Amino acid sequence: MTMPITARFNLDYGSFELAVDLSLPGSGVTVLFGPSGSGKTTLLRCIAGLQRAPRGFLEINGTIWQDSEHGIFVPTHKRSLGYVFQEANLFPHLTVKENLRFGLKRTGQSASTDLSHILELLGIDHLLDRAPDRLSGGERQRIAIARALALNPEILLMDEPLAALDFKRKQEILPFLSRLHRELNIPVLYVTHAQQEVAQLADHLVIMDEGRPLASGPLAETLSRLDMPLAQDRNAATVWPVTVAGHEAEYHLTHVSFAGGSISLPSFAAEIGTPLRLQIYARDVSITLQRPTETSILNVLPAVITGIADDEQGHSVVQLRLLDTDAGELLRDAPELPEPYVQSRSQALLAHITLKSAKLLKLQIGMAVYVQIKGTSILN
Numbered sequence: 276m277t278m279p280i281t282a283r284f285n286l287d288y289g290s291f292e293l294a295v296d297l298s299l300p301g302s303g304v305t306v307l308f309g310p311s312g313s314g315k316t317t318l319l320r321c322i323a324g325l326q327r328a329p330r331g332f333l334e335i336n337g338t339i340w341q342d343s344e345h346g347i348f349v350p351t352h353k354r355s356l357g358y359v360f361q362e363a364n365l366f367p368h369l370t371v372k373e374n375l376r377f378g379l380k381r382t383g384q385s386a387s388t389d390l391s392h393i394l395e396l397l398g399i400d401h402l403l404d405r406a407p408d409r410l411s412g413g414e415r416q417r418i419a420i421a422r423a424l425a426l427n428p429e430i431l432l433m434d435e436p437l438a439a440l441d442f443k444r445k446q447e448i449l450p451f452l453s454r455l456h457r458e459l460n461i462p463v464l465y466v467t468h469a470q471q472e473v474a475q476l477a478d479h480l481v482i483m484d485e486g487r488p489l490a491s492g493p494l495a496e497t498l499s500r501l502d503m504p505l506a507q508d509r510n511a512a513t514v515w516p517v518t519v520a521g522h523e524a525e526y527h528l529t530h531v532s533f534a535g536g537s538i539s540l541p542s543f544a545a546e547i548g549t550p551l552r553l554q555i556y557a558r559d560v561s562i563t564l565q566r567p568t569e570t571s572i573l574n575v576l577p578a579v580i581t582g583i584a585d586d587e588q589g590h591s592v593v594q595l596r597l598l599d600t601d602a603g604e605l606l607r608d609a610p611e612l613p614e615p616y617v618q619s620r621s622q623a624l625l626a627h628i629t630l631k632s633a634k635l636l637k638l639q640i641g642m643a644v645y646v647q648i649k650g651t652s653i654l655n
């Protein structure tokens with residue numbers, strides 16, 4: 276499949292080499308995730324043109340910004356991009372409004388017609404006359420994001436925009452980023468090494484390691500890849516897009532639906548039809564061979580095993596795909612499902628169980644099982 280963003284860079288710092296060849300979606304949030312020193316910032320700087328890779332090709336939604344074979348390198352100030360750094364870097368002697376105007380004046384651009392919308396989305400319209408030293412860290416960072424968006428860029432690059440904030444400020448700003456994520460129609464490349472930001476914001480995930488992308492793909496697929504370190508992590512989880520389907524006031528439950536099923540959660544206020552992200556930790560998922568009839572766990576779903584990885588410490592990571600309920604009825608006579616089910620595009624899921632349980636249940640790829648989901652969390 277051709278993707279609207281192509282980024283190929285080779286750059287050698289001597290002790291570090293960046294070698295990427297990525298095709299990325301032209302909308303939504305792509306998170307570049309990886310340990311410190313894996314090359315996330317270097318890649319973002321190559322995309323911005325702040326770092327010139329001797330060999331590189333970069334195309335964003337039909338516009339070529341670099342093609343070293345043909346001697347093309349568009350300088351940063353001619354690239355239609357917004358860049359948000361760890362620190363907001365606002366001018367201390369200017370008010371918020373003047374800070375927002377400054378970038379526009381410098382580039383000679385007129386303000387985006389949507390500036391008032393951006394101010395409202397980021398919840399900063401009441402701060403326009405303030406001086407930066409009278410803002411919280413989270414507010415300053417929201418202004419920096421608005422300043423980047425005011426230029427009406429074709430792409431927004433964000434380099435660990437929450438890294439300099441404490442936990443409380445991060446929690447305060449994440450809902451604004453989630454809102455932006457829903458409403459912006461330009462692609463966002465977002466660098467982080469925080470798993471929570473990945474779960475909350477990513478549509479597409481690139482996992483970087485030692486200057487190379489280890490994996491690049493849709494969030495749920497990439498989170499559940501058994502060959503990636505994230506699946507083995509103690510906090511391994513998958514994230515599903517879900518929609519609020521109804522409330523059951525008597526039992527204080529809210530039901531959310533997704534392609535092929537629904538599950539119940541402790542009740543929360545949200546209108547029916549609201550789209551949300553549901554995070555399911557692998558440690559909260561258990562597996563049974565028969566549909567349990569007497570269990571306190573409400574959420575029991577039919578699934579098929581698509582992969583198993585054992586570690587040396589007595590754990591098994593089981594990768595599953597949900598089946599729709601009808602397929603569940605098939606299972607009684609067909610403990611191993613045919614190939615089309617195994618490859619179906621339904622929700623992926625991870626379960627962390629003990630190696631002993633995996634052996635006792637004789638789990639294997641292609642086997643039809645039931646998953647019991649003990650707990651979930653809503654992310655936005």
Ligand SMILES: Nc1ncnc2c1ncn2[C@@H]1O[C@H](COP(=O)(O)OP(=O)(O)OP(=O)(O)O)[C@@H](O)[C@H]1O
Nearest residue numbers: 288290291309310311312313314315316317318468
């Ligand atoms: N201008 C430079 N010259 C030489 N080496 C550099 C230069 N810039 C970065 N590096 C090295 O390149 C490697 C990748 O750095 P980079 O900042 O891209 O990693 P990162 O994944 O963003 O890390 P972090 O999460 O800590 O910000 C590091 O080893 C770094 O020391």
